[in-house]
Amino acid sequence: AQTVTQSQPEMSVQEAETVTLSCTYDTSESDYYLFWYKQPPSRQMILVIRQEAYKQQNATENRFSVNFQKAAKSFSLKISDSQLGDAAMYFCALFQGGSEKLVFGKGMKLTVNP
Amino acid sequence: NAGVTQTPKFQVLKTGQSMTLQCAQDMNHEYMSWYRQDPGMGLRLIHYSVGAGITDQGEVPNGYNVSRSTTEDFPLRLLSAAPSQTSVYFCASKAQGGFQPQHFGDGTRLSIL
Secondary structure, three states: OOEEEOOOOEEEEEOOOOEEEOOEEEOOOOOEEEEEEEEOOOOOOEEEEEEEOOOOOOOEEOOEEEEEEOOOOEEEEEEOOOOHHHOEEEEEEEEEOOOOEEEEOOOEEEEEEO | OOOEEEEOOEEEEOOOOOEEEEEEEOOOOOEEEEEEEEOOOEEEEEEEEEEOOEEEEOOOOOOEEEOOOOOOEOOEEEOOOOHHHOEEEEEEEEOOOOOOOOEEOOOEEEEEO
């Protein structure tokens, strides 16, 4: 069975600073995809960034980038130049191509201090 | 283009009542799924469907039924509500392909008394 672990339940960062959110996963499949979703207080689930496991190059989306370490099964999210609007719950998720199931970590609450 | 629409947004039930949470998408996505979100637990997969007429169980399927008679709709049924089913429920859909992200509805907050 696949698992996703977010070991830090909460983090805080100063506005304009950089923060890294950690995520580790376990899967027996070779065909899988990794995602970070953001959930602000509005409860919406918003895609932040995604990574194909077979691609070595780390994905980037503006201020958001990942550090994908396949051998270590690690998928951390780096937020640069943090903004007040980045405050939210962040969920790491793993989609396995074979079972076609998306599994989420328990989430991490990010606070951005002005 | 409404995306994924869930109804109702809020509901209070009594133990033992039955209810259907509605989910519809207008993006012609083959894959649809239901999750429940509980504090400190993240989102857990209840049931999912890879196309009309095909459904399968997720991580926490007990107490819930689903059917998929059309591509657009994927209702979730609570047969006999229990307080343990108090949660926020999310419906999602995605296009075929593992790299395609899930598109989520706004969620339904369900309380069972």
